[in-house]
Every structure is written in C-alpha cells, then in structure tokens.
Amino acid sequence: MNSIDTIIFDLGGVLIDWNPEYVYLDVFQGDRDKMQAFFDTVCTHDWNENQDAGYPLAKATEERIALFPEHEELIKMFYGRWEDMLGEAIEGTVAILKKLIDNKDYKVVALTNWSHETFPIALERFEFLHWFEGIIVSGEEKTRKPFKDIYELTLSRFDIEANRAVFIDDNLRNIIAAKDMGINTILFKDPENLAADLKALNIQL
Structure with missing residues (x-):
C-alpha cells in the first residue's frame, strides 16, 4: 500500500x-x-x-x-x-483532527452529507470546520454519499490519489462506496478506535 x-x-x-x-x-x-x-x-x-x-x-x-x-x-x-x-463537537475526534492539521504532512479535507441551507449554522458554531483545506458539502453539489460522483468530485477537486487517501465515516454504506473507488477507509466507532486505526495505517498523530 x-x-x-x-x-x-x-x-x-x-x-x-x-x-x-x-x-x-x-x-x-x-x-x-x-x-x-x-x-x-x-x-x-x-x-x-x-x-x-x-x-x-x-x-x-x-x-x-x-x-x-x-x-x-x-x-x-x-x-x-x-x-x-x-449537539456538541465530538472532542476526542477534534483533538485527532488538530494533531493531523498541525502535523502538516497530510492534506486534510471533509466530505459531508449536509444541506447547504443549514451548513452555515455549523460553520458559525464550530471553529474547527475552518481548519480543513476544503469541505465538500453535498447540498452545494446536488448529490450525496454514497453516490460515486461525489467521491470522484472530492478526488478531483483536491487533487487526491485514491490509494493514498483514507476516508473516515460512521456509515458503513458510505465506507463501502469509498472502498469501491479504491480509497482506504476507516469505519468510525469512537475517537479511541479512530486513533488506533490511523496508527495502524502508519499515520502519525
């Protein structure tokens, strides 16, 4: 790999x-x-x-x-x-995100199923959403996970090689779709398991 x-x-x-x-x-x-x-x-x-x-x-x-x-x-x-x-931020995951951003060895982006009408509320509430290099918001693109086109769009917009990326999602359906695109995946359960799964892929935290 x-x-x-x-x-x-x-x-x-x-x-x-x-x-x-x-x-x-x-x-x-x-x-x-x-x-x-x-x-x-x-x-x-x-x-x-x-x-x-x-x-x-x-x-x-x-x-x-x-x-x-x-x-x-x-x-x-x-x-x-x-x-x-x-609700609130999932603080354990935010801490992992910050470590990855601070590391500067990785491109860190987001891909979310979210209405473009409500997403601005989240942007205002959660400062960490401004840390990403970019965010693909499904409502803005008029498509959503698990459809192939939104994964293709993410790869092309941010110049990502599928086999050099890992996608983290809590929905197995979305994980399977990403795997079909050749993207490495982590099915999110909780921050502790996420940290272990990232380290298993030799990702430095």
Whole structure:
C-alpha cells in the first residue's frame, strides 16, 4: 500500500453530534416508540437525505405536510428547530483532527452529507470546520454519499490519489462506496478506535 498523504473526514457522527431526538424525544414526552414511528413513516431518514442532496427545505416541508397534514406542526419542527438538533463537537475526534492539521504532512479535507441551507449554522458554531483545506458539502453539489460522483468530485477537486487517501465515516454504506473507488477507509466507532486505526495505517498523530 502506498503511504497515506490525505485524510478525508465525514462530519456528522464523526466530528459533530447531530440527532433529531434532541427535539422530538421531548415533544413525544419521552415515548421512544411514538417518536420512532414518526421517524419511520413521516420525517424519515430517506426524506432528510434528499435535502442533503440540495432539495429545498421549505419545499420538502410543504410536500411532507401535504402527505401527512395531521402532523403539520411536527413536520415544521424538523427544519424549524434544526439548530436544536445540533449537539456538541465530538472532542476526542477534534483533538485527532488538530494533531493531523498541525502535523502538516497530510492534506486534510471533509466530505459531508449536509444541506447547504443549514451548513452555515455549523460553520458559525464550530471553529474547527475552518481548519480543513476544503469541505465538500453535498447540498452545494446536488448529490450525496454514497453516490460515486461525489467521491470522484472530492478526488478531483483536491487533487487526491485514491490509494493514498483514507476516508473516515460512521456509515458503513458510505465506507463501502469509498472502498469501491479504491480509497482506504476507516469505519468510525469512537475517537479511541479512530486513533488506533490511523496508527495502524502508519499515520502519525
């Protein structure tokens, strides 16, 4: 294996905690079953991912209300209270990121599934997002992981050789897609495991 010279970070779930439960668990008065039923049928993961690929939040909300008018107030909360779903930085990973940036031996970029309408909120809140050489935001590119074109775009925009890069993501589906592109991968579990996995690839922290 060629030596690694580029680290590609996912953001949500790796460096930043985001979870709609922070809003809806309270709304559903702690009833996880009711909350999960709402996520499974109304504001679903697939629906939210469509907005990550650039679909307008207002239009998506209107269309969902048309399908589920009885849940209008709950649907409006999804993006209306999106900022309340944004948790804290995952500090252990931020510490690893800083070491890699300070090392200066590596190109460090990010590839995230994120709506271009909400990403500016994260940019304002988290200073470390400004440390990257560049960030590919799916909503700005009108595509998302795990589609091949967003990986190709990342490689070309930052002049990355796939076999000399490692991609870190907490979603196995996205990891498999990156592997298919010839990119080395780490499935993120927690900062401690990430540090060990990076060292196993001879990446200096």
